[in-house]
Amino acid sequence: SPLLSLNCQEPPVLPEPMRTFLRRIPVRTIFDSHPEDGVSAIAISQDxxxxxxxxxxxxxxxxxxTLPTEKPMCSTELRPEFGCQDYVIFNPQNSYEFVSNSKTQVIFYLGWREGVLCYLEGLGTFNTVVGQxxxxxxxxxxxxxxxxxxxxKLVVWDTVSPSTPSKELRVKPxxxxxxxxxxxQKDSLTVLMVFESCIVTGDVKGQVKFYNGQLQFLTCYTHSEVGPIRSISFSKTPPDVSSACSTSGTASSQPFVARNFILSTSDATVLHVATDRANVEKVMEEVKNAVNAVACHPRQGLVAVGSHCGLLKVWDYQQTKYLVSRIFTEASIQCLSYDPQGYFLAAGFTDGSVYILDAISLHSSCKEFKFSHGxxxxxxxSHDSEYLATADEKYSVTVYKRVLRNGSRCWEHLAGLHSHYKPIRSILFGVQLDSNEPRLLSLGEDRQLIEYDLNSSSKDHLVVLHRDRIEQVAVPLCLAWYPQLSTESFILTANNCYKMKLYNTTTKMCR
Structure with missing residues (x-):
């Protein structure tokens, strides 16, 4: 992002279930640090x-x-063949040195003179596969x-002094x-860091390994639930050596115990590892795939977010606080909808299943339905929360109804119909003009606007009341009720020719 922000104040602790996840307050913001193409890597010196x-x-x-300026002290342009440098870190013992790397090139920076940043290319010839x-x-x-x-593998770089002094020596010492x-190891290394007197690695299998300064193996922490590691952060509290259950892999008789640490993984999960008990605890889990569905609560400041990975989360968008979540492992979430009273949250999935959930706890109100064909x-x-309708990729509309059974209200499948022959673009509930009964319409790319007769429909029989062709050439894309500004009622459509049309809800004539 072209907006670069620093976070340096001690943060408040967020409430459960975020646990110790920290929110920090920016104390300095540098605008337009790289306005042309954004920041790909960033680091701050030890001091x-x-x-x-x-x-x-x-x-x-x-x-x-800390200087009140929007310009850097110094800068340089790297050669294009160096590739995108996506990682950078300062030398903790010398704030005038840092190193960056791309997938194929390592660059060392050896300070700056008169606003000129000095760098040199890491050189190496290898007779074996190195990898990225x-x-x-x-x-x-x-x-x-x-x-x-x-x-x-680990590439070890060392300083090499030139054999003869030259003019270049003054720039590149x-x-x-x-x-x-x-x-x-054989598995790809994703994280490399120094902590105290250890070299620490993280890999694609979720393993965290410790080595001494001579790259001799000390210990390893692994767990079946951990995915590819993206970052490691250690606790400030020293480990309890007396309760150590992890011993060194070297000849030393003293056990090696690492401090507790937190992992973040590429599958959007944060885990806490207690090294003295070899215990892994999930701190939080975020969306790891595309967000497919969003629904706002009709009466409260809540928003439900569903993703392709099956994670459903509810947030309080006024307090910017996460409330509750549920993970569905069987399929991906495609669509969400709250009922008008805000008691239920319905979710549609890629396997054709439909879940009706309690809007607060996300517990299932009934067993999931699997009547959709795609x-x-x-x-x-519907406006009275008595009906629920779905559309699927197989051009079918399915209707569910709340019924009274054994003295309690529950949901059951009413009927379904293969009503279109091209993708359905909208389903829409409304209210009958002469009563408070719900009415249901669907709009497809086949240019058909279909209204269903819910009162006449029965178990496994969905009745079509009207079928109208509303376009001749253009393809309709969406459907909405027009605000009731007069006694005449309208529906509004938009098509792929950038046109919006008003139709009388009774005659289906274009206004």
């Missing part, structure tokens, strides 16, 4: 004085962020750097060359 940003077009900027670069770090011995790869390639695309309640 918190300097900030480095890299754009997708490989423009590198160093900022002294993931992340780079500075070794705590202050003379080496490491880069993780998708082939499960030393070079960085790959001196070793260490195969640590993925459910539209779902809607």
């Amino acid at each position: 918190a004085k300097y900030l480095v940003t890299i754009s997708a077009a490989t423009r590198v900027c160093v900022w002294k962020w 670069f993931s992340q780079s770090i500075f070794h705590f011995n202050n003379s080496q750097a490491l880069t993780g790869t998708s082939a499960g 030393h070079g960085m060359k790959a001196t070793k390639l260490v195969p640590v 993925p459910v695309t539209h779902i809607s309640f």
